[in-house]
Amino acid sequence: MNTDLSELLSEFNKNIKLDYDLKKKNWFNIGGKTKIYYKADNLKELIKFLKKIQNKEKIFILGGGSNILITDKKFDGVVIKLTNNFNNISLLNEEIIIAGSSVTDKSLSDFAMKNSLGGFEFLSCIPGTIGGGIKMNAGCFQREFKDILISVQAINKSGQAITIPAKEIDFQYRDSGLSDDLIFLSASFKGFKKDKNLIINEMKLLKEKKEKAQPTRIKTSGSTFKNPIHQSKKKVWQLIKESVPLSKSFGEASISEKHCNFFVNKGNAKFDDMKKLIEFVSENVFKKTGVKLETEIKILE
DSSP states (O other), X not given: OOSOHHHHHHHSGGGEEEEEEOXXXXXXXXXXXXXXXXXXXXXXXXXXXXXXXXTOSOEEEEOSSSSEEEOSSOEEEEEEEEOXXXXXXXXXXXXXXXXXXXXXXXXXXXXXHHTTEESOGGGGGOOSBHHHHHHTTOEETTEEGGGTEEEEEEEETTSOEEEEEGGGSOOBTTBOOOOTTEEEEEEEEEOEEOOHHHHHHHHHHHHHHHHHHSOOSSSEEEESBOOOTTTOXXXXXHHHHHHSOTTOEXXXXXEOSSOTTEEEEXXXXXXXXXXXXXXXXXXXXXXXXOOOOOBSSEEEO
């Protein structure tokens, strides 16, 4: 054991839990326990905690849990959840919003709408939080985080704070290239003045489009694979449809009937079931089309 757990418990007692169950903390509703679970209320406490564990532990930052598959085995490390002070949102000026990394994408979209700022409508359709959205350059309907981001404030796992301007980030499709060593704290975003009713109408339109095409209100983690933009002109769902029997399932892990790039926990699927389904689809697409798929969801093992 790398960290003195009794010392951690005495110093961070109300915000730390040992052997904490992660199953209910993600949209798939799959997963076991983590050795240490820490809720960071503010930056000062987070830095204190990081200095205490001195990078001796594997660290994973858990956002909204909308894009992750978690092992059923015990995660031998620390899962950090940013709360309270990381959930603030405010206007810097007429066109710039500052949002904490645990603000949900939908909350940012709603805040922009209330302040008559356009450019944020697409966020109303993305589950998850700002931190995760920046990390993976999340997007939909031809818009991505890179289109609105000005800068991101972060600390590394030793507790040093830095600001990274968006122009220095090498954004790619569903990737920011930013180090896993960074913990995002907040970010600033730029919109443009727009009539509130036009914003509301666009959000409504996008929501209808999404609900027609994608499964909702079920145990899923969104798009399983990234579109292979450099290898194929086809979307990933087309490649899956051509290569895999869509009725294929492992235990209660199955392919959504509504959108075959969405995998579903139909009841009490295990981590291994879902992982086998991901590997089965990936291998069959490669055999049939020669395209090597990359997962969009994060897998925590």
